[in-house]
Amino acid sequence: MRFSGRVYKEGKWWLAEIPVLETLTQGRSRKEALEMLSDMMESMINIKGFKVEVLLGSQNEFEVGSKDIKPLIRLLLQRKRQTSGLSLSEAAARLGASSRNAYARYEQGRSVPTIEKLDELLRAVSPNVDIVIQKSVLA
Numbered sequence: 001m002r003f004s005g006r007v008y009k010e011g012k013w014w015l016a017e018i019p020v021l022e023t024l025t026q027g028r029s030r031k032e033a034l035e036m037l038s039d040m041m042e043s044m045i046n047i048k049g050f051k052v053e054v055l056l057g058s059q060n061e062f063e064v065g066s067k068d069i070k071p072l073i074r075l076l077l078q079r080k081r082q083t084s085g086l087s088l089s090e091a092a093a094r095l096g097a098s099s100r101n102a103y104a105r106y107e108q109g110r111s112v113p114t115i116e117k118l119d120e121l122l123r124a125v126s127p128n129v130d131i132v133i134q135k136s137v138l139a
Helices: 030-045 069-083 088-095 101-107 115-125
Strands: 002-010 013-018 023-027 053-056 061-065
Touching (some): 002 030, 023 030, 030 053, 030 061, 030 069, 069 101, 088 101, 101 115
Antiparallel strands (some): 002 013, 053 061
């Protein structure tokens, strides 16, 4: 699993953003901005030894991901819930569940959702946002 992003210069700073996670970092150079992005994601995931890989694409595009997808799913669900301003209980209620654990087990990485379940979870926390899954070929 990888998240797409873009890196671009604005004024004297290089910015690296991942829109689906609503995250943005900056650096003095393109390379530094991407290093800051890797560090930010690893800090947000906060699992000892977890590393992300940045894959450069054409022009200003990149993808960031890991072979271990469970932490990436956790981060995606957590960020979408937080940016929507929802508590775990509210997210569970939107799923139609009586317990917050119905949602929390996915966000905490105790369960890995199927594609259908991931779609259901994302719609519960971000009902007005479509997540686009696409095939990518990076150099």
